[in-house]
Amino acid sequence: xxxxxxxxxxxxxxxxxxxxxxxxxxxxxxxxxxxxxxxxxxxxxxxxxxxxxxxxxxxxxxxxxxxxxxxxxxxxxxxxxxxxxxxxxxxxxxxxxxxxxxxxxxxxxxxxxxxxxxxxxxxxxxxxxxxxxxxxxxxxxxxxxxxxxxxxxxxxxxxxxxxxxxxxxxxxxxxxxxxxxxxxxxxxxxxxxxxxxxxxxxxxxxxxxxxxxxxxxxxxxxxxxxxxxxxxxxxxxxxxxxxxxxxxxxxxxxxxxxxxxxxxxxxxxxxxxxxxxxxxxxxxxxxxxxxxxxxxxxxxxxxxxxxxxxxxxxxxxxxxxxxxxxxxxxxxxxxxxxxxxxxxxxxxxxxxxxxxxxxxxx
Amino acid sequence: xxxxxxxxxxxxxxxxxxxxxxxxxxxxxxxxxxxxxxxxxxxxxxxxxxxxxxxxxxxxxxxxxxxxxxxxxxxxxxxxxxxxxxxxxxxxxxxxxxxxxxxxxxxxxxxxxxxxxxxxxxxxxxxxxxxxxxxxxxxxxxxxxxxxxxxxxxxxxxxxxxxxxxxxxxxxxxxxxxxxxxxxxxxxxxxxxxxxxxxxxxxxxxxxxxxxxxxxxxxxxxxxxxxxxxxxxxxxxxxxxxxxxxxxxxxxxxxxxxxxxxxxxxxxxxxxxxxxxxxxxxxxxxxxxxxxxxxxxxxxxxxxxxxxxxxxxxxxxxxxxxxxxxxxxxxxxxxxxx
Amino acid sequence: xxxxxxxxxxxxxxxxxxxxxxxxxxxxxxxxxxxxxxxxxxxxxxxxxxxxxxxxxxxxxxxxxxxxxxxxxxxxxxxxxxxxxxxxxx
Numbered sequence: 049x050x051x052x053x054x055x056x057x058x059x060x061x062x063x064x065x066x067x068x069x070x071x072x073x074x075x076x077x078x079x080x081x082x083x084x085x086x087x088x089x090x091x092x093x094x095x096x097x098x099x100x101x102x103x104x105x106x107x108x109x110x111x112x113x114x115x116x117x118x119x120x121x122x123x124x125x126x127x128x129x130x131x132x133x134x135x136x137x138x139x140x141x142x143x144x145x146x147x148x149x150x151x152x153x154x155x156x157x158x159x160x161x162x163x164x165x166x167x168x169x170x171x172x173x174x175x176x177x178x179x180x181x182x183x184x185x186x187x188x189x190x191x192x193x194x195x196x197x198x199x200x201x202x203x204x205x206x207x208x209x210x211x212x213x214x215x216x217x218x219x220x221x222x223x224x225x226x227x228x229x230x231x232x233x234x235x236x237x238x239x240x241x242x243x244x245x246x247x248x249x250x251x252x253x254x255x256x257x258x259x260x261x262x263x264x265x266x267x268x269x270x271x272x273x274x275x276x277x278x279x280x281x282x283x284x285x286x287x288x289x290x291x292x293x294x295x296x297x298x299x300x301x302x303x304x305x306x307x308x309x310x311x312x313x314x315x316x317x318x319x320x321x322x323x324x325x326x327x328x329x330x331x332x333x334x335x336x337x338x339x340x341x342x343x344x345x346x347x348x349x350x351x352x353x354x355x356x357x358x359x360x361x362x363x364x365x366x367x368x369x370x371x372x373x374x375x376x377x378x379x380x381x382x383x384x385x386x387x388x389x390x391x392x393x394x395x396x397x398x399x400x401x402x403x404x405x406x407x408x409x410x
Numbered sequence: 411x412x413x414x415x416x417x418x419x420x421x422x423x424x425x426x427x428x429x430x431x432x433x434x435x436x437x438x439x440x441x442x443x444x445x446x447x448x449x450x451x452x453x454x455x456x457x458x459x460x461x462x463x464x465x466x467x468x469x470x471x472x473x474x475x476x477x478x479x480x481x482x483x484x485x486x487x488x489x490x491x492x493x494x495x496x497x498x499x500x501x502x503x504x505x506x507x508x509x510x511x512x513x514x515x516x517x518x519x520x521x522x523x524x525x526x527x528x529x530x531x532x533x534x535x536x537x538x539x540x541x542x543x544x545x546x547x548x549x550x551x552x553x554x555x556x557x558x559x560x561x562x563x564x565x566x567x568x569x570x571x572x573x574x575x576x577x578x579x580x581x582x583x584x585x586x587x588x589x590x591x592x593x594x595x596x597x598x599x600x601x602x603x604x605x606x607x608x609x610x611x612x613x614x615x616x617x618x619x620x621x622x623x624x625x626x627x628x629x630x631x632x633x634x635x636x637x638x639x640x641x642x643x644x645x646x647x648x649x650x651x652x653x654x655x656x657x658x659x660x661x662x663x664x665x666x667x668x669x670x671x672x673x674x675x676x677x678x679x680x681x682x683x684x685x686x687x688x689x690x691x692x693x694x695x696x697x698x699x700x701x702x703x704x705x706x707x708x709x710x711x712x713x714x715x716x717x718x719x720x721x722x723x724x725x726x727x728x729x730x731x732x733x734x735x736x737x738x739x740x741x742x743x744x745x746x747x748x
Numbered sequence: 749x750x751x752x753x754x755x756x757x758x759x760x761x762x763x764x765x766x767x768x769x770x771x772x773x774x775x776x777x778x779x780x781x782x783x784x785x786x787x788x789x790x791x792x793x794x795x796x797x798x799x800x801x802x803x804x805x806x807x808x809x810x811x812x813x814x815x816x817x818x819x820x821x822x823x824x825x826x827x828x829x830x831x832x833x834x835x836x837x838x
Contacts (some may be wrong), residue, residue, distance in 0.1 A: 600781070600782055602779045602780035602781050603779050663778040664778045667779070670753050671753050671782065671801070673751045746751065747750065747802065747803045748750060748751060
């Protein structure tokens with residue numbers, strides 16, 4: 049695949065690893081914010097190539113993992129309503145709330161459809177006019193504009209049996225909350241590639257300035273990840289704390305202004321609960337008043353109730369990069385991908401699931 | 411087991427959830443020395459000879475898909491389960507569960523396809539049964555086929571026979587069936603040259619066994635759960651480790667692209683016309699050559715090797731030059747956007 | 749957190765900035781074709797352009813010049829390493 053396979057080629061990776069080894073002059077703690085980075089790093093076995101002294105910590109960038117169990121419970125409540133069909137991304141299917149998952153709800157009779165695109169959920173509404181189709185939506189800035197466009201399309205087509213339950217979240221407030229934690233001690237941030245496609249590399253400038261933190265936007269192929277880590281290592285060596293973009297083919301400095309506008313036309317920031325991180329001000333995206341007839345939360349009068357984290361589960365600490373899955377007493381025992389306890393085990397890009405599935409060689 | 415637990419789709423995925431169901435329920439009540447082997451088919455010694463016996467049910471949706479249909483799948487799949495013990499298939503049974511309202515024309519289409527598959531394989535259906543369930547209690551058509559085969563006394567093919575040093579051969583490209591079915595799902599609709607690989611493999615196996623007697627130690631058709639899960643099961647059973655080279659594993663470019671788009675890993679996708687063969691290293695290249703001489707094995711390749719341990723571990727040397735562990739499938743593979 | 753892949757544009761339906769009709773394109777990779785929405789693209793694509801596709805939407809028209817520059821630098825680096833290694837052997 050063009051623009052994919054070239055960036056996986058071993059002939060570039062070997063010298064890049066060599067370059068990284070030469071660049072690092074002290075131990076470095078780097079957080080990959082994005083769950084897709086976590087997945088890519090595992091999938092390509094990149095950890096086995098990392099030089100000693102380079103610590104990669106997985107951050108809170110998996111939208112499914114950070115969805116609170118209150119939201120999952122709300123999703124299931126909607127799915128169980130009479131005459132409702134819910135549409136979801138496959139990632140959400142097995143995520144446990146306090147009373148089980150959507151997979152379990154389906155086994156008890158709820159109508160749950162896995163879709164590839166929010167637009168496919170809108171198509172379902174047309175296919176089943178007697179039912180209400182509700183898109184249970186999780187995602188960051190990459191995904192929110194898509195859902196905005198889908199809502200605008202529903203309005204244009206005057207569809208009245210379609211709604212969206214928004215558990216959307218945005219990245220900068222969460223990163224600010226995370227970096228305020230003095231125990232984190234990061235040397236660099238590997239910034240999410242496709243979120244940055246929308247919000248632009250410039251979005252990390254306040255972080256670089258306020259926390260004196262090196263930020264590099266990275267793509268998802270092995271070459272992209274290695275190039276970005278080398279840039280972070282160079283900044284550390286030269287004492288710089290700047291925003292750099294190692295994913296120029298997909299990310300511009302200002303981002304996708306059209307997508308940003310669509311997102312803000314339809315959604316507005318609200319306080320939002322993150323699993324493991326608690327409530328973060330203005331970190332969620334709710335449907336604006338003019339579009340409230342597409343807001344499933346309002347339409348079904350759902351009240352989200354805060355639920356405690358499962359006992360013994362370290363996901364909160366793991367999402368902050370403070371603990372690793374191996375530190376958790378439940379990991380690979382009571383908590384497995386078949387019977388996940390915490391969110392990090394559920395999504396395939398969750399830190400615990402990635403550790404469990406791909407393991408560490410040796 | 412909590413009293414509130416119910417069957418989930420994951421229990422039928424061929425991954426870990428299925429294995430837990432087999433272990434916790436079926437084996438705890440039905441265990442016997444033959445069943446507990448958990449091979450693709452059971453070997454029963456009748457005194458007069460060794461019989462291979464197997465059964466499999468087919469519930470694929472959609473029932474017609476590019477490259478095949480539920481009928482062809484039901485014949486080829488059961489023949490392959492026999493072939494994976496080195497058996498010569500003798501005959502099959504055909505059980506149909508039809509939903510009220512299922513179009514007779516579609517039924518005929520499925521049966522004609524079964525006829526074709528039986529003729530090509532030269533294995534007849536010799537007994538059958540039909541039940542009809544009320545509309546909504548089934549989904550168009552479910553098929554069960556059982557098969558009987560004969561295994562020569564000199565042939566010993568089993569997952570437990572894999573040994574360190576063996577070469578791991580895959581008979582062709584990986585993931586074709588699984589991605590084809592997934593691409594047909596409503597709401598995904600990828601267009602392109604994706605086709606199921608459904609195919610009977612008994613002739614390929616017979617050729618391998620005749621061409622290098624004693625060299626083939628283990629055969630497995632990596633259906634649900636894919637190559638990753640099959641190799642994990644073999645490594646577990648034989649108490650060995652397996653090391654794979656990602657760059658050597660054949661995957662058709664269109665399958666690879668569809669996987670990238672949907673966030674799937676071809677190692678976990680079902681195959682319906684492929685086998686994994688763990689064979690004595692010194693015969694590996696001869697066997698690959700033999701396999702490539704038949705259409706069923708045209709893209710056969712050595713994809714890795716069996717090593718001493720740690721027992722049960724499957725390691726992948728990635729295209730990027732790294733290494734990672736390959737686990738069994740957990741639940742049904744779903745497209746993801748994250 | 750967000751899976752997205754580059755695919756080549758083989759057809760464009762709809763018109764830039766006209767939201768009264770669906771803005772749709774057909775993209776392709778290795779013979780796999782998919783209809784995608786163009787509502788969000790930052791630069792209206794032409795046939796042959798590559799789009800970054802996320803969940804059925806194009807979110808960016810790929811900057812081919814940037815990709816080529818990056819690959820050229822990578823090739824130079826790889827060649828440099830090979831030349832360096834060759835030099836050491838002599």
